[in-house]
Amino acid sequence: MTITATWSYPTAIRFGAGRISEIADACASAGITKPLLVTDKGLASLPITQNTLDLLETAGLGRAMFSDVDPNPTEVNADAGIKMFRDGGHDGVVAFGGGSGLDLGKLVAFMAGQTRPIWDFEDIGDWWTRADADAIAPIVAVPTTAGTGSEVGRASVITNSQTHEKKIIFHPKFLPTIVICDPKLTVGMPPAITAGTGMDAFAHCLEAYCSPHYHPMSQGIALEGMRLVKENLPLVYADGTNIDARAHMMSAAAMGATAFQKGLGAIHALSHPIGAVHHTHHGTTNAVVMQQVLLFNKPAIADRLAMAANYLGISGGFDGFYDFVGKINTTLGIPKSLTDLGVKNPDIDVLVTSALKDPSCGGNPIELTRENTRKLLMACL
DSSP, X not given: OOOEEEEOSSSEEEEETTGGGGHHHXXXXXXXXXEEEEOOTTTTTSHHHHHHHHHHHHTTSOOEEEOOOOSSOBHHHHXXXXXXXXXXXXXXXXXXXXXXXXXXXXXXXXXXXXXXOGGGGBSSTTGGGGSOGGGOOOEEEEESSSSSOGGGOSEEEEEETTTTEEEEEEOGGGSOSEEEEOGGGGTTOOHHHHHHHHHHHHHHHHHHHHOOSOOHHHHHHHHHHHHHHHHHHHHHHHOTTOHHHHHHHHHHHHHHHHXXXXXXXXXXXXXHHXXXXXXXXXXXXXXXXXXXXXXXXXXXXXXXXXXXXXHHTOSSHHHHHHHHHHHHHHHTTOOSSHHHHTOOSOOHHHHHHHHHHSGGGXXXXXXXXXXXXXXXXXXXX
16 A cells, blocks of 8 residues: 545645655745755764755755754754854755754754744743744745644754753744645664654653643544554554655554644653753654653543543553553653663752653643652653
């Protein structure tokens, strides 16, 4: 079976194997005549990136690339990218890669026309209204992993290089104009990255599903997203060339980021500061803390997860769902604890303080306090 579709929710998505060939047409549709391709250091020299630059160059759109992007991108990376965008006279961004490349590419397009500093647009209250919306450059997003779903997100996660805190920068026009989801671009992902990014997609769906906020559309998307991960992540981990399973995982990633408009929770509240301070892989960190967060939230989510378990074909209600998470983590080679992940001698107080300041806290089914967050973090170590 060949999976191909064209969607307009939440934005225009060109989905299917080989559709990277449409990159120049996508730029034209977005009104971009001189794009800057933004990606991360690891992807810059790979064939999938160079082939995309070839397509842009052949179409007369130039061959400009910015790739000074760290795994947890910072405002230092952003400033360098913004300078290149402005100096080169670019009029749009092709955000290319995993979460880091996508997030920084979107931020460059957002910030290139602004006069205020990045942190003035943090996802707090109505701070996003401070931005000059007309000065935001158009974005074409091309994910090369199946995890963050940043290609359909209205925010970027940026690490403050001074405080080592992850900040969420938000504006509705962060949402790319056009997305190209080509599962062939994900075939080269190493198994460990396939696993970590896939569990990131699962965490997005799981936390959105468990969030107490009201958003039935997101609720349904989250439930089906979990099913796609459950059925396809073990397949692509075992055989990275399985294009249909890769396609389903790309769908699940976009679904997770669409669903978490309903909210995230303690998984991400813990993962963000741990990643910022200890430089762990975001999705893998989510997977490591997932079971402990499930136990923490059990009083509030047991019945809801029992319904999800039924839909997913998991017996045993909440306990069966909990056991499933443990089994899939083992299958994917996910470390058993944060210590095993490489979190050594953590400053617990600093991590707890940062976790409680993270916007994800607001979607957790049980209110996070300094005392219970500390216990939860200690249980994950």
